[in-house]
Amino acid sequence: MKNRLKVLRAERDWTQADLAEKLDVSRQTINALEKGKYDPSLPLAFKIARLFELKIEDIFEDE
Amino acid sequence: MNNQETYTKRNMTNSVSVVKWSMLWAITLVIAAALNRFMGPLSFVIIAGLVVVHLVFAFGALKAHQVWLRGLDEFQKQIQLHSMAFTLGMTWIAVILMMLLSSLELIEIGQNHLVFLSVYMAIVGAIGTVFNNRKSS
Numbered sequence: 321m322k323n324r325l326k327v328l329r330a331e332r333d334w335t336q337a338d339l340a341e342k343l344d345v346s347r348q349t350i351n352a353l354e355k356g357k358y359d360p361s362l363p364l365a366f367k368i369a370r371l372f373e374l375k376i377e378d379i380f381e382d383e
Numbered sequence: 384m385n386n387q388e389t390y391t392k393r394n395m396t397n398s399v400s401v402v403k404w405s406m407l408w409a410i411t412l413v414i415a416a417a418l419n420r421f422m423g424p425l426s427f428v429i430i431a432g433l434v435v436v437h438l439v440f441a442f443g444a445l446k447a448h449q450v451w452l453r454g455l456d457e458f459q460k461q462i463q464l465h466s467m468a469f470t471l472g473m474t475w476i477a478v479i480l481m482m483l484l485s486s487l488e489l490i491e492i493g494q495n496h497l498v499f500l501s502v503y504m505a506i507v508g509a510i511g512t513v514f515n516n517r518k519s520s
Binding site for chain 2: 340341344345346348349351352353355357358360361364
């Protein structure tokens, strides 16, 4: 699954550690998400969407 | 304190707890072996006490592992799930192989094989965790 996490994070000038901090996950998890190596669960996807104040489908895109 | 510190600190605290309980558990083995060697055949009371203490530490280690797992985020939990499945599979392969070799009378399964299995499981678990971490990042 593609996602815009890296772009959204860069727009806000956040580091991976900053984003990990806000989502209460490890930095390694953010890295895996951004590289598309891990698809988040629905609760984590909602948490990400709430953080960026976007809809899930505006962040994640089915390939 | 921010969330990341909370996650990191929680993970560190839980990891330390796992190490502490596992060490205590392992030390009871050493104490039992040492007492048996240097004090000769042990009385029932001492043996019963050792078994109880050993089991208390064993369940403490089990509980510490559960707390540690619950504290991980979903991605880290998935990595652990894969490495545990790998460890379980590799252990089954080793056990069945040992049974085959035993039934062919090539080996005689004894206490040293049990020790080998414990060490083997620990090593395979570590390899599985490292491999899954590298594959996922």
